[in-house]
Amino acid sequence: RRNRLITLQQGVAISGFNPVDKDHGHAAACLTDTNGNRWPASLIIACDGGGSPLREMAGIRTIERNPGQTAIVADVQLERPHGQVAWQRFLKGGPVALMPLSDSTMASLVWTLKDEDAKVLLDADPASFGQSLTEIALAPFGMMVLASDRRGWSLRLRHAIRPYAQRLVLLGDAAHAIHPLAGQGFNLAVGDMIGLADALEWGDDHGCEPGDASVLARYARGRVAETAAMTMATDGLNALFSFSPAPLRSLAGAAMTILDQSPLKNIALNFANGTLTRGLFSRRG
Numbered sequence: 001r002r003n004r005l006i007t008l009q010q011g012v013a014i015s016g017f018n019p020v021d022k023d024h025g026h027a028a029a030c031l032t033d034t035n036g037n038r039w040p041a042s043l044i045i046a047c048d049g050g051g052s053p054l055r056e057m058a059g060i061r062t063i064e065r066n067p068g069q070t071a072i073v074a075d076v077q078l079e080r081p082h083g084q085v086a087w088q089r090f091l092k093g094g095p096v097a098l099m100p101l102s103d104s105t106m107a108s109l110v111w112t113l114k115d116e117d118a119k120v121l122l123d124a125d126p127a128s129f130g131q132s133l134t135e136i137a138l139a140p141f142g143m144m145v146l147a148s149d150r151r152g153w154s155l156r157l158r159h160a161i162r163p164y165a166q167r168l169v170l171l172g173d174a175a176h177a178i179h180p181l182a183g184q185g186f187n188l189a190v191g192d193m194i195g196l197a198d199a200l201e202w203g204d205d206h207g208c209e210p211g212d213a214s215v216l217a218r219y220a221r222g223r224v225a226e227t228a229a230m231t232m233a234t235d236g237l238n239a240l241f242s243f244s245p246a247p248l249r250s251l252a253g254a255a256m257t258i259l260d261q262s263p264l265k266n267i268a269l270n271f272a273n274g275t276l277t278r279g280l281f282s283r284r285g
C-alpha cells in the first residue's frame, strides 16, 4: 500500500544497511530488503526491537544484562470479573501480572519466572498451568483457566550506549529494552518519537538535513535521562523483588504499600510517565 508519505511493505525484512549510498554520494544512507530492493534516505529510523538487526549492522554497542528470566504471555479466563483493574504480585523469581481485556472475565497474563521454571510451565498441560497460576498468583479473580496459546519471551536488558550512528537512529526497544514489570516500554518508545520529532524540527529550523549528526546528537541528549533512569529503576526493582532474600522483599512490599498511600505516589507516577525527567532535563530552544 502507498500514500504520499508512507510505503508499507509486508512479508519482507531489512537485510542490509549502508551508511553511504554510492548512488547518492554522502547525502544518503541505504537499506536493502530481502527482495533485493534498495531504500535510500537521509536518515534511517530503526525501530526493529530489542534484538535490532540494524543496531548490529550499524555497529552500535549496548550494555546488556541477562537476568535469567522468561515472561510467559497468554490470555486467561477468570472466574470473577476484573473490574477493569490491572493486578500484579511480586513473587520470588519474578512478578505475575494480569491486565484486563475488554471481556470482563478475560485478562492478559504476563508471568515472569526463572528460565528453568518457565520452561516447566510452558511444557505443562493447559489444566495444570491454570491450576498452578491460580495457586501461586493468589489473585482475587478466583480460578484462572488458560484461554490461548502460551508464548515465552526471554527477558534481557539492552541499552544502546549511543542510540545513533552515521545516518541511523534507534527508537524504542532497539535503543533500550527494559524489564516489563513496570509496563513502561511503550511509553519510552512514544517519548523517543516525540524527542526525535523535536530534534528534526530543530534541525529544520537550523538548516540541517534529517541525518545530520547534530540533529541525532540532540535527540540522544534529550532522551538519555529518561531512558537511563527507567532502565536502572526497572532493573533495580526486578533485582529487589525477584531475587533478594524474603525479609528484604517483604520490606520492599511494605514500602510500596506506604508509597501507594502517600503524596510521593504522584512523584512516582510522574517519573513513570516521563513528565518528571522530561521536565527536569529537557532542553528546548
Ligand SMILES: Cc1cc2nc3c(=O)[nH]c(=O)nc-3n(C[C@H](O)[C@H](O)[C@H](O)COP(=O)(O)OP(=O)(O)OC[C@H]3O[C@@H](n4cnc5c(N)ncnc54)[C@H](O)[C@@H]3O)c2cc1C
Pocket (backbone or CB within 6 Å): 012, 013, 014, 015, 047, 048, 049, 050, 052, 053, 071, 073, 110, 153, 171, 172, 173, 174, 180, 182, 183, 184, 185, 186, 187, 189
Ligand atoms: C512479555 C512482555 C510484556 C510487556 N508488557 C508491556 C506493557 O505492559 N506495557 C508496555 O508499555 N510495554 C510492555 N512491554 C514492552 C513493549 O512490548 C516494547 O517496549 C514495545 O513493543 C517496543 O516497541 P518497538 O516497536 O520498539 O519494538 P517491537 O515491538 O519489538 O517491534 C519491532 C518490530 O521490528 C520488526 N523487525 C525486526 N527485525 C526486522 C527486520 N530485519 N526487518 C523488518 N522488520 C524487522 C519486528 O518484526 C517487529 O515487528 C512488554 C514486553 C514484553 C517482552
